[in-house]
Amino acid sequence: MLHRRYYPDGESGDVRDFLAALRRDPNRRRAAAKLDIDIQTLEEFWPVTMNVSVRTLGGWEPLKELRRRFDKIAYRIFFYVQGDELWLLSAYEKTSNETPRRELEKAYARMREVMRQ
Numbered sequence: 396m397l398h399r400r401y402y403p404d405g406e407s408g409d410v411r412d413f414l415a416a417l418r419r420d421p422n423r424r425r426a427a428a429k430l431d432i433d434i435q436t437l438e439e440f441w442p443v444t445m446n447v448s449v450r451t452l453g454g455w456e457p458l459k460e461l462r463r464r465f466d467k468i469a470y471r472i473f474f475y476v477q478g479d480e481l482w483l484l485s486a487y488e489k490t491s492n493e494t495p496r497r498e499l500e501k502a503y504a505r506m507r508e509v510m511r512q
Contacts, residue, residue: 397438397481402505410472410483426465430472433461437474438481455499458484458506473502475509482509 401408417427433447448462461472469489475482484505487498 397441397476397479399434399438400480400482402482402484402509408483410486413486422466423468426463426468426470429465430461430463430470433463434472434481434483437461441476441481452494452499455503458499458503460494471498473498473506475506477509482506484509 401411414427414430417423417430436445436447437449450460450462452458452460457475459474459476461474463470463472470486471489471494472486473484475484484502485498487495
């Protein structure tokens, strides 16, 4: 079983704030619940992803992307698994077909920082 950690210090960070904001929004509360279930599934069953959509980002390994579409909105959470820790690095709502390079670069830089710890 993996232990959830939020970048940068393990207890708080952008992803935790992103999920909290979704929970406060009455129109996105259900999306937050779906993402919570996805994260819990990864914690419990990794590396088997069950019904959670995960992909490795070619050229950005070992960075991974959790993908969740809900109510016509594409949610993405970048994460990295190190030992028994699931590091949630960054999250955003996807608005185009391509992943914004700045989001990839931010998540990759955070992953590299976690790797050095």
